[in-house]
Amino acid sequence: MKDLDQLIGHIGAWLVHSGPMNDVVISSRVRLARNLAGFPFLLKSDESQRKEIHRTLYETVLQTSWGPKMVYVDVEKASALDRQLMVERNLISRQLAEIEGSRGVAFLPEETMSLMINEEDHLRMQVIRSGLQLAELWQEIDAIDNDLLSKVDFAFHEQYGFLTACPTNVGTGIRVSVMLHLPALKLAGELEKVSHAAKDMHLAVRGLHGEGTEATGDFYQVSNQTTLGRSESEIIHEFNDVIIPRIVEYERLARQVLLKDRQAALDDKIWRAYGVLENARTMSTEETLFLLSHLRMGVNMGRLSNIPIDTINDLFLRTQPAHLQKMSGSILDGEARSIARADYIRKRLASDN
Amino acid sequence: MPVACQHCQKAAATVHLTDIVQGEKRERHLCADCAEEEGVIMKTTPVPLNEVLSKFVMQKAAVQELADLTCEQCGMTFVEFRSHGLLGCPNDYDAFRRAMDPLIERTHEGTTQHVGKTPLRMDPAARNKMDMIRLQRELSQSVTDEKYEEAARLRDQIQRMKSE
Numbered sequence: 001m002k003d004l005d006q007l008i009g010h011i012g013a014w015l016v017h018s019g020p021m022n023d024v025v026i027s028s029r030v031r032l033a034r035n036l037a038g039f040p041f042l043l044k045s046d047e048s049q050r051k052e053i054h055r056t057l058y059e060t061v062l063q064t065s066w067g068p069k070m071v072y073v074d075v076e077k078a079s080a081l082d083r084q085l086m087v088e089r090n091l092i093s094r095q096l097a098e099i100e101g102s103r104g105v106a107f108l109p110e111e112t113m114s115l116m117i118n119e120e121d122h123l124r125m126q127v128i129r130s131g132l133q134l135a136e137l138w139q140e141i142d143a144i145d146n147d148l149l150s151k152v153d154f155a156f157h158e159q160y161g162f163l164t165a166c167p168t169n170v171g172t173g174i175r176v177s178v179m180l181h182l183p184a185l186k187l188a189g190e191l192e193k194v195s196h197a198a199k200d201m202h203l204a205v206r207g208l209h210g211e212g213t214e215a216t217g218d219f220y221q222v223s224n225q226t227t228l229g230r231s232e233s234e235i236i237h238e239f240n241d242v243i244i245p246r247i248v249e250y251e252r253l254a255r256q257v258l259l260k261d262r263q264a265a266l267d268d269k270i271w272r273a274y275g276v277l278e279n280a281r282t283m284s285t286e287e288t289l290f291l292l293s294h295l296r297m298g299v300n301m302g303r304l305s306n307i308p309i310d311t312i313n314d315l316f317l318r319t320q321p322a323h324l325q326k327m328s329g330s331i332l333d334g335e336a337r338s339i340a341r342a343d344y345i346r347k348r349l350a351s352d353n
Numbered sequence: 354m355p356v357a358c359q360h361c362q363k364a365a366a367t368v369h370l371t372d373i374v375q376g377e378k379r380e381r382h383l384c385a386d387c388a389e390e391e392g393v394i395m396k397t398t399p400v401p402l403n404e405v406l407s408k409f410v411m412q413k414a415a416v417q418e419l420a421d422l423t424c425e426q427c428g429m430t431f432v433e434f435r436s437h438g439l440l441g442c443p444n445d446y447d448a449f450r451r452a453m454d455p456l457i458e459r460t461h462e463g464t465t466q467h468v469g470k471t472p473l474r475m476d477p478a479a480r481n482k483m484d485m486i487r488l489q490r491e492l493s494q495s496v497t498d499e500k501y502e503e504a505a506r507l508r509d510q511i512q513r514m515k516s517e
């Protein structure tokens with residue numbers, strides 16, 4: 001797949017509604033940070049070293065059993081729109097899109113695995129799936145890490161473990177994050193409690209697009225902050241079998257209470273959201289997220305039955321700025337995007353009816 | 354009308370405790386600072402690295418030698434690290450060792466020893482040592498969890514490794 005335009009024809013496999021607990025858990029992700037031994041971290045690498053790190057990792061990735069299937073993009077040479085498109089699809093981080101110098105990404109066509117080269121660390125690998133599937137994700141990323149470890153040496157310290165550019169990632173280099181949809185807890189005013197409990201457990205709670213973003217449309221990303229002193233499987237197990245199932249239970253309970261005590265108000269929110277999405281002529285990203293959140297809640301609570309969740313996921317993905325511009329085949333300013341966004345939503349919802 | 358803290362009598366009480374001591378119910382109302390001082394609550398919110406770094410460096414400012422730490426391999430100084438929050442090369446972890454242990458301890462819930470996976474190609478002796486640390490940890494965890502079968506299995510594994 002040389003042309004990134006082909007990406008917009010489908011949605012990433014991790015967005016296809018199939019994973020466990022998907023009424024609350026949108027997706028799970030596991031990331032590992034690694035650095036090549038014998039090279040400085042990126043802060044102290046000059047351009048020729050960056051290129052050498054890039055080439056070494058690219059060639060090593062190609063030799064893994066995943067390599068031949070992977071799509072590779074030289075991010076330095078990609079257009080701003082292509083970089084934005086990859087950010088919107090969770091294939092690369094905002095940081096990799098925005099920094100300068102030699103850097104790249106290799107990903108599977110299903111978009112369930114991506115390997116970023118020369119981000120904050122030499123290599124950032126991530127795997128992502130629909131619903132709560134952390135144990136499976138760990139097996140998968142552990143396997144590719146082992147494949148790479150059999151071919152190159154990563155910087156490793158007997159006491160501190162895998163060495164990373166920032167000491168907050170040292171040790172396992174693992175970051176586990178789960179994207180949750182918690183509209184009922186939000187409506188019930190219970191989110192503060194979840195957020196406090198999470199912080200007491202040394203977890204970070206963030207908005208849709210990770211670090212430094214506010215939660216929009218009731219979507220929250222929960223991730224670990226401690227990467228040292230516990231094994232990867234301990235961290236995964238705690239998330240997969242303790243923390244996340246508890247939050248899911250709490251959200252489901254809040255949904256039952258809403259249905260019992262505030263059914264009319266709840267249905268009003270859901271159907272208003274549907275009405276606006278079906279009819280609006282201009283729409284901002286923020287409003288879209290807010291309304292799609294209500295729509296998703298309506299479908300998952302059985303209040304709306306004619307809209308598949310996959311349609312809603314499709315709308316989340318394709319109403320983002322780079323997607324709208326790729327679909328229209330031209331660069332659009334903010335106002336034009338709002339019109340294109342509303343158009344796309346109306347047509348997409350009509351095609352399912 | 355908020356209740357005043359029973360300890361300092363000044364700030365509004367935000368921590369409300371009900372103790373049962375020898376069958377008698379006792380209520381206490383404290384402000385967050387007094388509650389923390391008495392060890393009733395702990396502020397466990399993870400501290401952003403930059404904050405830890407600047408506080409840490411301020412505390413140790415008198416100790417000029419820390420500020421003078423320089424990595425021979427990449428030329429990074431500890432002061433430079435402090436301003437970026439990022440290290441220059443793997444050797445910095447050793448070059449800044451004295452500063453690193455307390456720093457890592459504060460950002461990783463009080464631990465400084467890696468217990469996760471190790472590279473397959475690592476020096477066998479070092480690998481063995483790491484495995485041992487991990488197994489000991491798992492053993493004490495399984496005893497705490499009262500998983501005695503698993504504990505027995507781990508104990509045997511540790512014995513085998515020691516005798517090898």
